[in-house]
Amino acid sequence: MKEPLIRFSNVSFTYAHGQAAGWQALTDVNLEIHEHEFVAVLGRNGSGKSTLAKHVNALLTPTSGRVLVDGLDTSDPEHVWEIRQRVGMVFQNPDNQLVATTVEEDVAFGPENLGIPSAEIRSRVTEALEAVDMLPYRLHPPHRLSGGQKQRVAIAGMISMRPKCIVLDEPTAMLDPAGRREVMRTIQRLNQEEGITVLHITHHMDEVIAADRVVVMDQGRIVLEGSPREVFSQAELLRGLNLDVPQVTDLARRLKNRGLAIPEGVLTVKEMVMQLCPSD
């Protein structure tokens, strides 16, 4: 079995470690993420999911335990910059990631930092903007873009560095439904067509449906792991964790409790219709 791209081994992390008010955000986390996977991390605010994300590109390093990225130890300062070329990260606030005065300039920022020659930067920028469907906006200033467009530019800014994996820390939290759809579509396409490994942190249940694997966190620990269907079937558990489920999933659970022969892991309206009308 091939070595995973990212491996967390018994990772614990405490903010303000050693001080009186230190707070343990991660406790004994073990996680493997393989290349080309689309993994979603679910959890309420304060569950540690964001902290987990920041460990993948060495923005944070474990208080105990180890994180290996493509074989490199994140705690080793020598490797930090290489790790950040292999693992890109997109954050929650669309505005506070864009640094330049035009879209193409911003997407060029990463390659510039890597010392890529000027001519090659140009082709990477075009490529990246095409991958996120923002090429027509290359000369636009960031403040004229919608939230969804800004996030796509931020993603392009990562793609241009040709990472193996992208970590997205609640990228849709500040977007309207249209923006959320744009970003999710983009992420899925990048994973499926370009083979980029995706680690998607969110608290929106409907965003994990497309994932290969879902990891549910609570109070710094992983409490549930499995396919979306497996995880959604644990409706009671999820409710207890203050995570909501899509209305159809909730409905499936209720109908099951009322005696109908419906499995619990129903994810979409389509699936529900198929369950209720099996003959069609």
Add this chain to the structure above:
Amino acid sequence: MSIRLENVFYRYLEGTPMETTALTDVSLEIQDGEFVAIIGATGSGKSTLIQHFNGLLLPTSGRVWVDGVDLTAKGTQLRAIRQKVGMVFQYPEHQLFGETVLEDVGFGPRNAGLPEEEVVERVRRALAYVGLDFEELKDQSPFELSGGQKRRVAIAGVLAMEPGTLILDEPTAGLDPKGREDILDEICAIKRERGITVILVTHSMEDAARLAERLIVLNRGRIALDGTPVEVFRQAETLKELGLGLPQVTELMHELKSKGWAVNTDILTVEEAEEEILRVMGGQR
């Protein structure tokens, strides 16, 4: 207290090549005690519309009356209107500025010229509405609170003015499911207890369906639909064209109907869907 708009147009950058019309011929009346949800895609004019309700924007043409007062008339005291019509903006925690919670939450009542004892009382009540303890927090710096608490303090700052109408622009933006549920519950509780008018701008069809008595749907600066949730969600095709959706269970009902089921498609909540499906299936067995 009612809010009435008559043939309101709002244009900005008038006379320049970049002139834009944000509101076109908007007429509506919101009665005392209603719970209205305003829905629309980004850029449909929701923000512009609600700013006409408390005089932050005045129409380019047309008239606005709040509690019988014509906002466009000369000499209207807009500051007095804003005490009656409170507005909570998106991410309200970004407006915190006080050295203490008491100072920040008391900003509104103090601006109204109320005596200090009254201000303190109002702050106490306002914090209680959002589930925070006055004694515990009054001397703390708002900047040292958790994210959820900051938002509550910001909302309390508007509640402290004890307005008859409360406008909330996506109060659940950026919150996790539990956070969203809590805030919406608190808003409902306030409405019940004080009988105020609530105007909620939201992107969630589910929330609008569950909480509001009346939905106003905006599209490109015009009112496209205005009615009860049931009435509005019956217009599934129109909503789709406007780039808006239906509550998921409502969509399910429509799908089942298209498969030949004799379901009532005026279903808006999970509970209603549960009953309706069992009813129809019971009939089929």
Add this chain to the structure above:
Amino acid sequence: MRFRDLTIGQHIPGDSVVHRLDPRTKIIGTALLITLLFTVDGFLGYLLAALAIAAVIHLSELPWRFVLRGLRPLLMILLLTVGLNIFLTEGEVVFRFLFLTVTREGIARGLMMGTRLVLLIVGTSLLTLTTSPIQLTDGIESLLGPFRRIGVPAHELAMMMTIALRFIPTLLDETEKIMKAQMARGADFQSGGLMQRAKNLVPLLVPLFVSAFRRADELAIAMEARGYRGGQGRTKFRELRFGRIDAVALSVAVAFTVVVGVFF
């Protein structure tokens, strides 16, 4: 929405010769112009400078009213300068009105000061009208480059300028939002004396500063996540290149400045 449509420095895109010049040429040219305006003496000198500026305006293919628009906000200062010179210079009295005396020397000086100011404003605004903010930043970074040896942080300065330019419209938007939110709670930013108004700004400035610091923090993290570690080893997406038109423009500019500056 009103604020953010103001283009900073009023850059007007175009394809004229002047637009296509390397920004460094234009920056040096502007510096030469400023030097010239302070060394020139006498009517003829200013006339030649004015003709040179007029020639550049013509070559830039910009409408005259845009160019002269930059003078409007400074009209007051202009009038004050001219006025002070006219009324306060000693010399041969030409005209008396109440307590005000107008002298011949005063008129001459007032007109010269006024002309110099007008030419300065128009000349420098030509720079910002024909050069985009990015190009200006690149140009300044390049020109400061050689001074890195003596400790001038050219790259950092350019980075700061770029980020500032990028965020000005965003911050203006946010200012408007905060103002409206506080106005919705009865804040009054209009009335009151100077002291009162300054106090009234606290609910606007505190959140703005807090937000600006938070942005800076998040931006720094985002930049680090993209491999930023200062100017070391960085390449540039856009490269500045001196062309033939730049060589010609620079030589003409230098020659003109020297000749007119020395002889006039």
